[in-house]
Structure formats: C-alpha cells, structure tokens
Amino acid sequence: MSDGTLPDLDPVIHAQARLRVVSALSQLNESDRIAFPRLQEILRMTAGNLSVHLRKLEDAGYVEVTKTHRGRTPATLVRLTRRGRFAFEEYVTVLRSLLPPGETP
Amino acid sequence: MASIDDESSFEDPAEALRLIEREQANLERELTPDPRLMYWPWGLAWLIGSGLLFLRYGPDGRVFVDMPGWLPLLIMSSLMIIAGITTGIVGSRSSRQVSGPSSRQGAMYGFAWSVGFTSFSVVFARLTRAIPDELMGILWGGGMVALVGALYMAGAAIWTDRDMFVLGAWISGVNVVGVLLGPGWHSLLVAIAGGGGLLIAGLVGWWRLR
Numbered sequence: 001m002s003d004g005t006l007p008d009l010d011p012v013i014h015a016q017a018r019l020r021v022v023s024a025l026s027q028l029n030e031s032d033r034i035a036f037p038r039l040q041e042i043l044r045m046t047a048g049n050l051s052v053h054l055r056k057l058e059d060a061g062y063v064e065v066t067k068t069h070r071g072r073t074p075a076t077l078v079r080l081t082r083r084g085r086f087a088f089e090e091y092v093t094v095l096r097s098l099l100p101p102g103e104t105p
Numbered sequence: 106m107a108s109i110d111d112e113s114s115f116e117d118p119a120e121a122l123r124l125i126e127r128e129q130a131n132l133e134r135e136l137t138p139d140p141r142l143m144y145w146p147w148g149l150a151w152l153i154g155s156g157l158l159f160l161r162y163g164p165d166g167r168v169f170v171d172m173p174g175w176l177p178l179l180i181m182s183s184l185m186i187i188a189g190i191t192t193g194i195v196g197s198r199s200s201r202q203v204s205g206p207s208s209r210q211g212a213m214y215g216f217a218w219s220v221g222f223t224s225f226s227v228v229f230a231r232l233t234r235a236i237p238d239e240l241m242g243i244l245w246g247g248g249m250v251a252l253v254g255a256l257y258m259a260g261a262a263i264w265t266d267r268d269m270f271v272l273g274a275w276i277s278g279v280n281v282v283g284v285l286l287g288p289g290w291h292s293l294l295v296a297i298a299g300g301g302g303l304l305i306a307g308l309v310g311w312w313r314l315r
Binding site: 009014015016019020023024026027028029031032033034035037038041042043077079092095096098099 | 124129204
C-alpha cells in the first residue's frame, strides 16, 4: 500500500482516507461512539467510501462498528478501539521521528 | 478533500502530521456548540434585563425610567428562559449522534441548570411577598447570578475549560461586589460587567475554535 518511501509506518493507517478517519475518531473520548452518518458528514466522505475504509480498520481491530437501534431506527455507531488508539499514537510517534531535525509541521 | 478515496499515502511526514491536526481540530469544532450561541443569549438577557432593573430601581431608590415595577423582572426572566432554551437546544444538538460518557455528561450538566433555576425560582417566589420591592433585584438577580457563576465553574471542571472557569469566577465576583454595594448598583454591575463578560466569553470561545 505504502509506496515504500516511509517503510516504518503502519500500512493500515498510512493511507490518506484512513488517516483522516482515525485522526477524527482519536479526538473522541475513549468510550464515546459516533453515528456513521455524522462521521460521514464531518469527514465529508461518501457513505460507500467511508464503509470501505471502516471495514479495513475493523479488520485490523482498530475500529469497532456496532449496529444498534435508536427507538425504531437502526443506527451504526463507530468507535476507535484501544488497539486502534495505540496504533495511531505509535504512528504519530514514528511520523515525528521521521521529521528532519528542527522541523515542526 | 472530498474526493480522497484511494490508498494514496504521503512521502512527507510533516504533511501527514498537518492532516492529523486538521482532522482533529475539525472534529472538535463540529462537536463543540458554537460559543456565540451558548453565551450571547445570556449576555443579552443580563445586559437588557438587568439594565432595565437598574433604570427602574436605581441606587438609593432613584427611578431613572418610570415603568411598572414588575416589568424589568418579567423581561429579565423571559429573556433568561429564552436563553436557557436556546443553549439547551444548541448544546444537545452539537453532541447529537455521539453516544457514550461525554453525551451523558452534557445531559447531566444541562439538567443541573434547569433544576438549579427551578429550585431557586420556587424558593424566591416563596419569599417574594415578604421582601420589599427595592430588594427584589438583589434576591432574584443576586441568587440567579450566583447560580450561573457556580455552574460555569462546575462546567469548567467537567470539560477542563480554563476560559469557562475564569468566566464563572468573574461572574461570581461581580455578583458579590454588586450585592454588597446594594440595590441598583448590583443591577448595573451585572448588566455591564456580567453581561459584558458573557458577550466577551462568546467572542473569545468562537475565536479559539475558528
């Protein structure tokens, strides 16, 4: 997936769309879940596109997707798992270490 | 931004870090209620309501504007009810579709506001007949403003929001000074320093989120 220039980075996170998803989710409190349509609206991604990336994140165990009901309407809730949070922090640490000395983003 | 749907990655770590920061700030902005809508309705209620109270019940019993005695309090409480409804709606809308501990926190905090106001209203209404007209402003105004100051400081503790704490402490201080100075002065202080403080808080909060 990664083009090989930054080899130490977690390939699950190191793709623009998924990095955006994980970054946004990382900002929620640890046990908070956000509804799929709301997340989609905040990220400005299409439903299909977001689903694809969520599935990849879910397969890696980084994201937990739960189907539930709110009254009569079904709702899909998304949350970053502890594992996902850890992987994201790890990813950020590696990114920082790859910065040329003295440079701040 | 909308069209990024591929597996494209970055060659520049700084670019990735900037993207992370942008997305985190964006989510924060989306889930935080607009500070202008949260503070300005209260600021206006105090500026107008308490300002009218000052004009009708000035210091040493002076009447700057001759209006019916019940009018300023009626306007002030109506404006505060409107402000309460507005902030309730705006506050719950922003956390809509997020479930978990933080939305429960928000709901409990909102509930604390309405219960606090209702309780104080019941207590003050019981005392209203026993209290001379010129002290009504101190009772209602002083009591409600004390409640607001304390709730803002408590809210600051929940969301670790230093600005909100400063606002609550400022409001509480202004209130106590006003009550000690006496009727009339209290209304003037609450209108200008209290209402003004709320308007500034809305502006500062909005500025920080932008």
